[in-house]
Amino acid sequence: LIAQEIRRAFEELSDEARAMVMLADVEELSYKEIAEVVGCPIGTVMSRLHRARKQLQGSLQAHAVQLGIIEEDDSELEDPIPLEAFRARKAAKS
């Protein structure tokens, strides 16, 4: 049932998002390789893949929320905070 739900959600992804998931999870390419294949920066790969996976998880989470296993968390759909920004803030504090 979980696999069916994932496949259904996968088919609903945009072409771009499907490509990200396919290249990362099926072909197991590195982010750098994906960036080369699709012609975008690695940071973009990270954020697109994050969004795509969260969309997939969303369908499963909806079931889990209905069952009361987890709480809804909208923040997960936000883009990743750049680690560079985190490091810059950390350096500024120290």
Add this chain to the structure above:
Amino acid sequence: MTCKLVRRHLGAFVDGELDPASQIEFERHLEACAVCQEHLAFERSFHQQAREAIAGVHAPEHLWSRTLHRFDEIDSTRAERTSIEARPMRWRQTWPIAAAAAAVLIIGSVMGLPESTAYQGAGMLQDVVNLHSQALPSDVQAEAPQDVVRYFQGKTPFPVKPAQFAEPGMKFVGARYIKVGAHPAAALYYNRGGRRVTLLVFQSPEILRNAHRTHVGGRELFYYNVGSNVVTIRQHGGVNYAFFGDLDRPVLFQLAANARVAY
């Protein structure tokens, strides 16, 4: 490092795509945060489920043709890069000579040995110190040694395989990618009767410059005395294999000499 930051990068963490410094910070946080550990467990489980669920799904033809074309280009580039970087002369030009002394120093520190003045001042292998002092987990586990080979492809400029030992007591536990300063390296973990043995694989011909030299079982070995212990180094194909662990000196020499490091 906040929970929010960690959770939003868990995907990259599971994919092994964080830089080593971030990886260590993430692992520190995860060790102390039970909630994030649950998120990590979910993320790992989901990656596996997703991989299995869509394994039979076919990508659009245009994507595959473009991807396959890029695979060929990437493979060609990687092959050229590996052959270039494996040449000692080439990377002698690009690697700091200080790496050699630093490596020895930190290896000594890792073992919790008394500091020697000869080994002071180095910081390049601080990642290795952290790795051991915090007992960070492996990136790849022992259940599938072939995954180790695959894991390090593209990460290190040299192929990495778990060394094989004739001694049945030596059990491969796992491995992780680290950086020695700015340079890629592989840490391979073994267990011998409850004692940890670590094999650090890296490139630095200069590290052997001041090393003692001996032969054990017909095999040339280099070594440094560090306190009452010893770091034993084998060299093969321009790659150094540094053995160290909580073992008696003769045992470590025998292990290093008899190990199959390239096969």
